Amino acid sequence: MKTSYYSLLILSFIFTLPGCVEQAQENSAEQKPMVHEQGNAPMQLELPDNLAGVLRQEMQLLEKGMGELLGHIVAGRSGDAAAVALKIEKSFVLKQALTQEELKQLVGLLPAEFITMDRKFHSDAGALAAAAEKGEFRTAMKLYTTMAESCLACHSQYAAQRFPKLAH
Ligand code: HEC
Numbered sequence: 001m002k003t004s005y006y007s008l009l010i011l012s013f014i015f016t017l018p019g020c021v022e023q024a025q026e027n028s029a030e031q032k033p034m035v036h037e038q039g040n041a042p043m044q045l046e047l048p049d050n051l052a053g054v055l056r057q058e059m060q061l062l063e064k065g066m067g068e069l070l071g072h073i074v075a076g077r078s079g080d081a082a083a084v085a086l087k088i089e090k091s092f093v094l095k096q097a098l099t100q101e102e103l104k105q106l107v108g109l110l111p112a113e114f115i116t117m118d119r120k121f122h123s124d125a126g127a128l129a130a131a132a133e134k135g136e137f138r139t140a141m142k143l144y145t146t147m148a149e150s151c152l153a154c155h156s157q158y159a160a161q162r163f164p165k166l167a168h
Contacts, residue, residue: 042160042167051106054097073140078132085129089122121150
């Protein structure tokens with residue numbers, strides 16, 4: 001039971017299944033969040049080394065994927081654009097890199113708003129994949145812009161030390 005529940009989470013990079021996330025957060029309620037809550041002020045997401053490493057790896061792949069995706073959209077490469085967007089939607093790293101215990105730990109440490117932003121980002125990637133598959137490149141580009149804005153928004157809010165010039 002637990003195993004299938006966590007593999008569901010893993011498959012979706014945690015964040016596309018709202019009910020499960022809430023449940024997982026309750027499950028790990030005993031864990032103390034390691035972020036410094038400051039209302040909406042920019043903050044640095046602080047994770048233990050193992051999880052921070054996985055997040056950074058994920059981010060580097062995202063950066064690379066977004067570059068490729070832009071190239072495919074502007075060249076009208078439907079299949080390639082959809083394939084990269086789907087990879088982003090499902091996410092690259094976490095499903096291979098995290099043990100169940102680490103995943104539980106991660107969900108317990110992430111602020112709810114971070115999860116919301118991440119979930120939106122991944123669902124936009126799914127919508128982009130669908131648009132690209134249909135050859136709707138203008139829609140795909142609008143979604144691409146929305147996704148890029150999510151990068152900036154999340155970094156401004158949650159990576160105040162990593163990207164100090166974004167924190168204001
Ligand atoms: C929901 C939040 C969130 C979203 C969305 C997000 N990021 Fe990040 N990203 C972070 C956080 C938090 C860090 C800082 C991690 C740290 O402090 O080591 C980060 C760090 C990074 C880094 C630096 C990694 C390193 O090696 O230190 C890159 C590159 C990056 N993000 C790219 C992107 C791109 C490109 C996008 C959008 C396509 C994106 N991120 C979307 C939260 C997010």
